[in-house]
Amino acid sequence: MAVREQSADPATAAVLGEHTGAGDAVFGAGGQRGRGVVGTSTEHTAVEGNTETGIAVFGAGGRGGRGVVGVATNATAVEGYSEHGPGIWGQGTPAGHFVGDVTVTGTVTATDLILAGGDCAEDFDTPVAGLAPGSVLVIDSGGGLRQCERPYDRRVAGVVSGAGTLRPGIVLDRVGGAGERVTVALNGKAFCMVDADHGAVEVGDLLTTSPTPGYAMKATDPALAFGAVLGKALQGHADGRGLIPILVSLQ
Numbered sequence: 001m002a003v004r005e006q007s008a009d010p011a012t013a014a015v016l017g018e019h020t021g022a023g024d025a026v027f028g029a030g031g032q033r034g035r036g037v038v039g040t041s042t043e044h045t046a047v048e049g050n051t052e053t054g055i056a057v058f059g060a061g062g063r064g065g066r067g068v069v070g071v072a073t074n075a076t077a078v079e080g081y082s083e084h085g086p087g088i089w090g091q092g093t094p095a096g097h098f099v100g101d102v103t104v105t106g107t108v109t110a111t112d113l114i115l116a117g118g119d120c121a122e123d124f125d126t127p128v129a130g131l132a133p134g135s136v137l138v139i140d141s142g143g144g145l146r147q148c149e150r151p152y153d154r155r156v157a158g159v160v161s162g163a164g165t166l167r168p169g170i171v172l173d174r175v176g177g178a179g180e181r182v183t184v185a186l187n188g189k190a191f192c193m194v195d196a197d198h199g200a201v202e203v204g205d206l207l208t209t210s211p212t213p214g215y216a217m218k219a220t221d222p223a224l225a226f227g228a229v230l231g232k233a234l235q236g237h238a239d240g241r242g243l244i245p246i247l248v249s250l251q
Helices: none
Strands: 118-123 138-140 143-147 156-160 168-172 180-197 205-209 216-218 228-232 239-248
Touching: 138 180, 156 228, 156 239, 168 180, 180 228
Parallel strands: 118 168, 180 216
Antiparallel strands: 118 180, 138 143, 138 156, 156 180, 180 239, 205 216, 205 228, 228 239
């Protein structure tokens, strides 16, 4: 260690660097595997930076390095506070990258929003547990959702999201600990169970509920289909039961 100083007085700095010109007050440079500046503390701030108008703490990483890194075991690794401006500002391509969940208690303002999922879904109460993804659901007399079991049912509500290779892009009304619930695709692309025994399904066909529990079928009667359309087939299915992508669009 090049410099080592100690002080027991809380009002006295163990190490002080002051520059009255335009240079650096304190400068630390580490070797190939060393650190330039290290601060440790048991119950207080390890490294603190204060400024009136400039940057309090600045970190610059090289081509393969990181400018600022925060590591914590049971606490916040990096915090940002501001009375009138952004607590944390990020600029880049991308400006931020998160691995895991993000919790926001206020308003999110975005110029554009790109979601990797395929549909807009919402959580609903259901009296039935274990409804399979891709199942066609209708509203029951109690206001919950259950599998369809009759053709051209105008109580059709949507398809259980998450079947096949598609996952919901956004889920509304997701409330933890609210009893048995099911995520239902209300709009967009989703995989749906279809039964072609009631008629071969072709691309673009309107789909409705079928008498096969949880399955959709091709809608062939325009009068009965009014108000009972689930969506349109994005893939054909010639015979028997299967799982195909559809465009959910209740009509």
